[in-house]
Amino acid sequence: MSVTEVKVPAGYVPVYTKPKSLSEARFTYCPGCHHGIITRLVAEAIDELGIQERTVGIAPVGCAVFLSDFFRCDFVQAAHGRACAVATGIKRANPDLIVFSYQGDGDLAAIGTAETVHAANRGENITVIFVNNQIYGMTGGEMAPTTLPGMRTVTTPEGRDVRTTGYPLRMSEMLAQLDGPSYITRQAVFDVRHVQMAKKAIIKAFKNQIEGKGFSLVEIVAACPTNLRVSPVEGNKWVVEQALKYFPLGDLKVRD
Amino acid sequence: MPKGFVVIDKERCKGCGLCVAACPFGVLAITSELNPYGYAVAGVIAPEKCTGCAMCAQMCPDVAIEVYRAVKEGV
Ligand SMILES: Cc1ncc(C[n+]2csc(CCOP(=O)(O)OP(=O)(O)O)c2C)c(N)n1
Ligand code: SF4
Ligand code: SF4
Ligand code: SF4
Ligand SMILES: [Mg+2]
Numbered sequence: 457m458s459v460t461e462v463k464v465p466a467g468y469v470p471v472y473t474k475p476k477s478l479s480e481a482r483f484t485y486c487p488g489c490h491h492g493i494i495t496r497l498v499a500e501a502i503d504e505l506g507i508q509e510r511t512v513g514i515a516p517v518g519c520a521v522f523l524s525d526f527f528r529c530d531f532v533q534a535a536h537g538r539a540c541a542v543a544t545g546i547k548r549a550n551p552d553l554i555v556f557s558y559q560g561d562g563d564l565a566a567i568g569t570a571e572t573v574h575a576a577n578r579g580e581n582i583t584v585i586f587v588n589n590q591i592y593g594m595t596g597g598e599m600a601p602t603t604l605p606g607m608r609t610v611t612t613p614e615g616r617d618v619r620t621t622g623y624p625l626r627m628s629e630m631l632a633q634l635d636g637p638s639y640i641t642r643q644a645v646f647d648v649r650h651v652q653m654a655k656k657a658i659i660k661a662f663k664n665q666i667e668g669k670g671f672s673l674v675e676i677v678a679a680c681p682t683n684l685r686v687s688p689v690e691g692n693k694w695v696v697e698q699a700l701k702y703f704p705l706g707d708l709k710v711r712d
Numbered sequence: 713m714p715k716g717f718v719v720i721d722k723e724r725c726k727g728c729g730l731c732v733a734a735c736p737f738g739v740l741a742i743t744s745e746l747n748p749y750g751y752a753v754a755g756v757i758a759p760e761k762c763t764g765c766a767m768c769a770q771m772c773p774d775v776a777i778e779v780y781r782a783v784k785e786g787v
Contacts, residue, residue, distance in 0.1 A: 462719045468780035473768040483774055488728035490774025648770045688728040
């Protein structure tokens with residue numbers, strides 16, 4: 457690694473280093489992709505809670521499909537959309553494990569809607585990290601249920617027409633209406649302050665599971681700069697100026 | 713001796729520029745140096761201004777930045 461080429465001068469102490477529950481593998485995400493920040497925050501949360509040895513992640517189908525390479529903990533890669541069902545099985549079979557799913561919006565809010573809703577409604581004691589980038593990133597930028605009205609994608613070249621394809625699906629608002637979930641929140645990672653808030657939410661969602669409080673979901677409104685065809689810095693701006701109009705940030709349900 | 717010191721892992725860096733935009737003190741820039749994957753990597757252009765605030769590392773999507781802080785100021 458090139459890090460070793462640079463010598464840290466005497467008299468300095470580390471204030472930020474790579475989380476130990478991450479492996480040496482480089483992330484496979486595109487430059488500036490919010491998945492990278494979110495993946496790192498999950499690892500930081502696992503480190504801070506000291507649960508690496510008993511954590512099992514469920515990877516989705518989508519750009520985060522290779523999560524098992526990035527983490528130093530056990531992983532199962534679920535069929536598209538089925539992560540909450542797989543997490544349910546693992547958690548029920550061995551309640552001592554800490555089980556989290558990490559899913560995109562195509563995975564969680566399209567093909568996996570039913571699994572997500574029912575796991576939430578049953579109040580399964582699992583943690584769900586939901587990366588809403590309003591697009592099918594991995595397959596080349598097709599419209600997702602979460603795509604914004606008027607947003608251009610490869611399958612909506614003139615912009616999403618709500619008359620034929622409906623409106624951005626607000627999964628977190630829907631799930632917050634159910635009695636089952638314990639914690640539903642929507643966060644973002646477009647600047648340092650929000651990164652820190654998102655990390656706090658992820659830690660809380662894991663703590664809830666440790667304390668047996670039941671289903672916790674952290675939605676993160678993210679940018680996919682590649683399919684937006686903008687620079688990473690402009691991707692951050694897109695989240696603030698466009699995505700947050702439909703996906704306002706904040707806690708939607710907190711049961712203590 | 714500056715308050716902070718950052719180490720950029722050139723193999724991990726993808727030159728996205730989010731650290732450059734996040735640094736409040738203009739310490740970082742995207743350089744013309746290419747890594748083995750073809751990305752123009754971030755580098756330190758004003759080391760004396762680094763405070764070790766770690767805002768760059770907080771925004772880095774590729775966990776490519778380590779941040780260090782001086783134990784005592786002005787040693
Ligand atoms: C059963 C099945 N249907 C469709 C696909 C194709 N497919 C792969 S990824 C994906 C959508 C990914 O979008 P999202 O979940 O939002 O993840 P992102 O890449 O945006 O993070 C689809 C439809 C598949 N792999 N399996
Ligand atoms: S396609 Fe989009 S979501 Fe997928 S890795 Fe690239 S930027 Fe991230
Ligand atoms: S944020 Fe990370 S990946 Fe992006 S340019 Fe800076 S060091 Fe490189
Ligand atoms: S630690 Fe702070 S001052 Fe130093 S490069 Fe990073 S953001 Fe800039
Ligand atoms: Mg997506």
